[in-house]
Amino acid sequence: MTGAGPIVNLDRLSLRLFASFAGLILVIVAAVALWGEIRVRRFYAHEVERRLEVAAALLIERSESALAHAGPDPAFDAHLGQLGRLTRLRLTVIRDDGVVLADSESPLPIANHADRPEVRLALGGQPGTDQRRSSTTGQRTHYLALPVRSAGRVIGCVRASAPLDDMEGALAELRTSLVLVGALALGAGLLLAGLLARRLASPLENMAREAEALGEGDLARRVAPRGPVETRALARALNTMAARLQQRVESERTARGELEAILGGMAEGVVALDAAEQVLLMNAAAARLLGLEEPLAAGSPLWRVLRFPELERELRAVLARPEAGPGTPDVRSFDATPQGNGRTLAISIAPLSIEGLETRRGAVVLLSDVTTTRRLDQMRSDFVANVSHELRTPLTAIMGALEILAEPSTDEATEARFVEIAARNAARLKAIVNDLLDLSSLEAQSESLARAPLSTSAALRNAAAALAGAAQKKGVQLEVEAPRSSRADVLGDESRLEQCFTNLLANAIQYTPAGGRVTARARSLEDEVEVVVEDTGIGIPATALPRVFERFYRVDRGRGRDTGGTGLGLALVKHIALAHGGRVDVASEEGHGSVFTVRLPRRSEA
Amino acid sequence: MKPLIEDDLAALTRQVMHMGGLVEQALDRSLKALLERDRALAREVIDGDAVIDRLENEIEERCLDVLALRQPVARDLRYVTGILKIDSDLERMADLAGNIAERAEILAEVPPLPFRPDVTRMAALVKRMVRDGLDSLQRLDAQLAFRTWQADQEADRLYRELIGQAIQFMREHPERLGDVMHLVGALRNLERLADHATNIAEDVIFVVQGRIVRHHMREFGAEVGGVRPG
DSSP: OOSHHHHHHHHHHHHHHHHHHHHHHHHHHHHHHHHHHHHHHHHHHHHHHHHHHHHHHHHHHHHHHHHHHTSOOHHHHHHHHHHHHHHTOEEEEEETTSOEEEESSSOSOOOOOTTSHHHHHHHTTSOEEEEEEOTTTOSEEEEEEEEEEETTEEEEEEEEEEESHHHHHHHHHHHHHHHHHHHHHHHHHHHHHHHHHHHHHHHHHHHHHHHHHHHTTOTTOOOOOOSSHHHHHHHHHHHHHHHHHHHHHHHHHHHHHHHHHHHHHOSSEEEEEETTSBEEEEOHHHHHHHTOSSOOOTTOBGGGTOOOHHHHHHHHHHHHSOOOOTTOOOOEEEEEOOTTTOOOEEEEEEEEEEOSSSOEEEEEEEEEEOHHHHHHHHHHHHHHHHHHHHHHHHHHHHHHHHHHHHSTTOOHHHHHHHHHHHHHHHHHHHHHHHHHHHHHHHHHTOSOOOOEEEOHHHHHHHHHHHHHHHHHHHTOEEEEEOOSSOOOOEEEOHHHHHHHHHHHHHHHHHTSOTTOEEEEEEEEOSSEEEEEEEEOSOOOOTTTGGGTTSTTOOSSTTTTGGGTOOSOHHHHHHHHHHHTTOEEEEEEETTTEEEEEEEEEOOOOO | OOOOHHHHHHHHHHHHHHHHHHHHHHHHHHHHHHHHTOHHHHHHHHHHHHHHHHHHHHHHHHHHHHHHHHOOOHHHHHHHHHHHHHHHHHHHHHHHHHHHHHHHHHHTTSOOOTTHHHHHHHHHHHHHHHHHHHHHHHHTOHHHHHHHHHHHHHHHHHHHHHHHHHHHHHHHOGGGHHHHHHHHHHHHHHHHHHHHHHHHHHHHHHHHHSOOOTTOHHHHHHHHTTOOOO
């Protein structure tokens, strides 16, 4: 809110009102002053003239004799003086040649008055008037001269005059009071204008404030209808608008919130892009799958942060295509691996047309992590191939042996050798099939495991004892560190657990070269029993670590098979541990050895 | 509306980043082929080189167009010239990745050699350098560029160590001399790839700071070394 806004508005409104009032007052006062002055002047002049006429008329008779005498007459002078004082006029008697014979105020001699306009007129036989500044008194004066006749002849004139100063004084007084009245009226007008403006502006000002708050997003604000009908109507309209706006904004917000929640909660990545490959929308999963720290903000170009050639190529292909018609979504799907995180993503890109002021083209990219799925697919097909391969190898050997044995010319030594080969391979075949059956029964949980209390230390010792000969034969030192006391610390199937440890130890011995060491340790933790089998063998590369428990998985093809493993040992270890509610982990450094850890839940001592 | 120089530069960036992505991918695949003895993957890398060669020419032409038609100044000029140099670095890097793939193709056929752990380490380091170099270009981040440059010392060290091991191994197993020579060839290519990544890093610093730091990196490092990226 700008603060100064409404006050400026108020000022303007009151100022305008005041200007109008002031104009009106000035016009009225000026008119009254003009009219008053004209009236006063006219009235006063009329009044003065009447007084002058009376006085002059009274004087005519008396002055006839004085004029006839044509000499100084003290009695007349005195009379004139008295008359002048009484009427408060100046009275003058002038002979027909302009010589002043008597004057009520000034002592004689006085300058010849023949050139005075009123005297000239009077001497011509007419009454004469004039207004001018008197050369004798210096005041503005009204003059009236009347001719004095004797026997039909003008023998002189009498003149009465009165100063107009009284009138000027009265006029000045009138003007002063008018100015005073005008000033008062102006003050009242200002006050009135202010009050009126305030009364008119305050509801408007209030509404402006509310509208501004609305504009700033505080849609819960409402305006109280106040003031005249018009502003009340405006307030109501504003309120209706605000309510509608609030409703709409809230529904938009809800819709957007829902959309964001849905997108944010998806395991799949979603990226919407415009034709310039700028992000319109990206959810958190997309950022994670693409290896970005956080989702890109709308408007940032994808290629500014991402290098993913397959995605770019396909995206460009989708964006470059002419508008796909409705109902024919032209989706491109492919698998790809972004740099860095090594995940396999299933990506599909669909063209997008965004309806707006103008229809824009773009694309929506869907990403899902299919690393596990693809690996499972791979495992499944590997498994079939492996089983076939693993079964075929001993079978081929048996068949070869049988072929030779079937030949009649075989001597006994050879016969014995090939019978031994056939028997060994048949045993191997049996071992593989047994392991496979064990695995599938463990997996299917069809075989309910015996749940007897037993000692892991004892099971580990038994397993080690069974393999002592093999270890010795290979020149590998086999050590068992387990408590002597064979307390039953887990619930489980003894033969299965022994099988589990045997497989682990056999595996360790198998991949440890002569002179190496295999150490088996059993120990009790708080609520678990841990069996660790550590070797100083060749180790497992990091990339193979997650796969060693897969069936028939071999770090290096050819490694292991010739040493008699079925390729199922570690898979069995894992499944036996799982069947007992435990788990197995592996850590390894290539070239330095591996550590397998089996953890089983500890039996609670009841 | 008249297209702006910004649009041209953005298009250029986009294309260079695409090429960078392809180079990265080629390197990634060639090393995977080498480490996992995957012939098919090696073949893919060798066949993919043509695309990168074509891109190199396109980018060069585009750079020259921008220089001639837009006459960029200051940072824009440095950017375009920097891209010109990085363009040829990237092309060389793709060739080197192709060479590694060729060696991997041969090595997949012979019994495995015992240097896997160290080769894996060096491969990871060089991949990281290439990625950081391209990231520093993408973000115009001089500090990241400097760190990329620094990593080259480690790459050189690993390389020398591996060569030492290889010589030792050849003494003990002279019958495998040919195989080891192929591995050494692959490693030399990898080491040179790291050098090109440092070239990119130097060009990025030139673009960002307007200073030619090639051959003066140590002084530059003394200046920015203490500054951690914010």
